[in-house]
Amino acid sequence: MIRVVLPPHLRTLARVDGEVELDVAAPVTQRSLLDALETRYPMLRGTMRDHVTQLRRPLVRFFACGEDVSHELPDAPLPGAISKGSEPFLVIGAIAGG
Amino acid sequence: MSNIRVLVGTRKGAFILTSDGARKRWKVSGPHFAGWEIYHLKGSPVNPDRIYASQTSGWFGQIIQRSDDGGKTWNTPGSSPEELKSPDGMSKGESNKFVYDGIPGTHQWYDGTQHPWEFKRVWHLEPSLHDPEHVYAGVEDAALFESRDGGKSWNELSGLRKHDTGPKWQPGAGGMCLHTILLDPQDRRRMFVAISAAGTFRTDDGGKTWKPINHGLHSQYMPDPNAEVGHCVHRIAMHPSRPTTLFMQKHWDVMRSDNAGDSWSEVSDNLPSDFGFPVDVHAHEPETIYVVPIKSDSEHYPPKGRLRVYRSRTGGNEWEALTKGLPQRNCYVNVLRDAMSVDSLDPCGVYFGTTGGQVYASANAGDNWKPIVRDLPWVLSVEVQTLP
Numbered sequence: 001m002i003r004v005v006l007p008p009h010l011r012t013l014a015r016v017d018g019e020v021e022l023d024v025a026a027p028v029t030q031r032s033l034l035d036a037l038e039t040r041y042p043m044l045r046g047t048m049r050d051h052v053t054q055l056r057r058p059l060v061r062f063f064a065c066g067e068d069v070s071h072e073l074p075d076a077p078l079p080g081a082i083s084k085g086s087e088p089f090l091v092i093g094a095i096a097g098g
Numbered sequence: 099m100s101n102i103r104v105l106v107g108t109r110k111g112a113f114i115l116t117s118d119g120a121r122k123r124w125k126v127s128g129p130h131f132a133g134w135e136i137y138h139l140k141g142s143p144v145n146p147d148r149i150y151a152s153q154t155s156g157w158f159g160q161i162i163q164r165s166d167d168g169g170k171t172w173n174t175p176g177s178s179p180e181e182l183k184s185p186d187g188m189s190k191g192e193s194n195k196f197v198y199d200g201i202p203g204t205h206q207w208y209d210g211t212q213h214p215w216e217f218k219r220v221w222h223l224e225p226s227l228h229d230p231e232h233v234y235a236g237v238e239d240a241a242l243f244e245s246r247d248g249g250k251s252w253n254e255l256s257g258l259r260k261h262d263t264g265p266k267w268q269p270g271a272g273g274m275c276l277h278t279i280l281l282d283p284q285d286r287r288r289m290f291v292a293i294s295a296a297g298t299f300r301t302d303d304g305g306k307t308w309k310p311i312n313h314g315l316h317s318q319y320m321p322d323p324n325a326e327v328g329h330c331v332h333r334i335a336m337h338p339s340r341p342t343t344l345f346m347q348k349h350w351d352v353m354r355s356d357n358a359g360d361s362w363s364e365v366s367d368n369l370p371s372d373f374g375f376p377v378d379v380h381a382h383e384p385e386t387i388y389v390v391p392i393k394s395d396s397e398h399y400p401p402k403g404r405l406r407v408y409r410s411r412t413g414g415n416e417w418e419a420l421t422k423g424l425p426q427r428n429c430y431v432n433v434l435r436d437a438m439s440v441d442s443l444d445p446c447g448v449y450f451g452t453t454g455g456q457v458y459a460s461a462n463a464g465d466n467w468k469p470i471v472r473d474l475p476w477v478l479s480v481e482v483q484t485l486p
Contacts, residue, residue: 009133009157013158046195047159051192
């Protein structure tokens with residue numbers, strides 16, 4: 001199972017506590033992971049990616065295995081540790097403002 | 099005895115304040131949607147327990163919330179399992195999908211160049227007077243959307259944004275927002291909207307076509323002070339018994355129209371400042387109106403640090419300061435455009451919220467004021483429901 005950690009506001013919106021577990025077919029990519037996440041929790045649609053363009057919202061970042069993968073291509077395979085579920089995929093609200 | 103429910107939107111969540119008709123003891127619930135900006139909440143006049151809320155964030159975008167039990171519980175519309183499947187089996191989740199009709203085009207930017215129309219947030223939700231499933235949304239960048247399925251999906255009434263003057267509209271300091279929607283209770287096809295900084299517009303055909311109604315407005319800071327559009331209208335208000343009489347708080351000047359906006363005249367007269375944001379009308383006296391003068395557009399606080407509501411019982415021009423119970427020294431808060439409302443009890447209750455987090459109420463049409471609650475986050479909007 002793929003493990004996803006959502007930021008607190010999106011956990012509240014999706015009404016989940018802790019990590020989310022998803023069943024995603026290989027190869028696991030940002031796009032396939034986010035598609036599965038939004039299918040399970042439709043209230044998250046539009047909060048991480050634009051409804052129409054599917055581009056990541058500017059102040060949302062994605063991390064995998066300690067690396068910022070926000071700018072990776074959406075169809076690029078994610079690290080094996082994410083696919084195996086040994087590491088979580090992190091959705092982060094960027095630290096911005098003052 | 100009637101009950102009162104006050105819906106308060108703030109920069110860090112929504113609060114619901116309730117009282118019986120005496121309006122002396124208040125219960126405060128919230129924060130709902132803690133940590134999110136709640137630009138506006140409003141209940142359906144047809145079913146007051148149906149409340150719509152605009153929840154927004156610079157990080158995660160726009161969310162629409164709906165309650166069907168008077169604000170006790172909330173859901174993103176259309177989130178039941180059977181509602182979430184489109185015909186092809188994919189999830190829908192479109193209650194926060196606001197997409198401009200066609201190619202959005204451009205409007206004027208702060209520096210005079212053209213800038214693409216970009217959806218940012220919903221400023222104002224206006225439920226229909228006739229159908230609880232029908233609700234309008236005024237958005238930034240300025241456009242009008244409607245939902246006819248209780249907020250599950252939204253479509254733009256694009257005749258407004260596609261008006262010939264659209265490329266001349268420009269953002270005010272707070273963004274290019276459609277912040278006011280008035281529905282004519284005597285004519286289902288007529289409504290009024292106000293946009294900062296484009297002006298006021300009217301439709302007489304249910305939103306297909308729109309007409310700028312800004313004749314008589316004079317804005318000195320514009321290249322043409324009497325232009326057809328470009329005026330920074332902060333708020334308009336009407337009494338439901340007289341939908342052809344409109345009142346306006348403009349960036350500077352308080353105005354009135356007696357011909358559904360075809361022409362306007364200034365009624366500021368003895369106000370200490372004619373800059374401000376909200377304007378509202380007494381529930382039972384169509385010529386009694388309220389404003390909150392603010393010192394200037396560069397100093398967004400009351401003149402001399404004294405928070406005063408001004409009331410005119412003559413539809414403008416003759417104003418009296420209402421001070422009892424309001425801070426009369428060292429007060430430097432602002433009252434935003436959507437942060438004043440009235441109830442329909444007799445005597446009429448008047449309510450407003452401040453950027454200092456106070457919500458003040460008067461149970462006698464403004465003669466005396468008391469804070470219902472005083473340490474909320476920055477108040478963005480106040481709406482009042484009078485419940486049976």
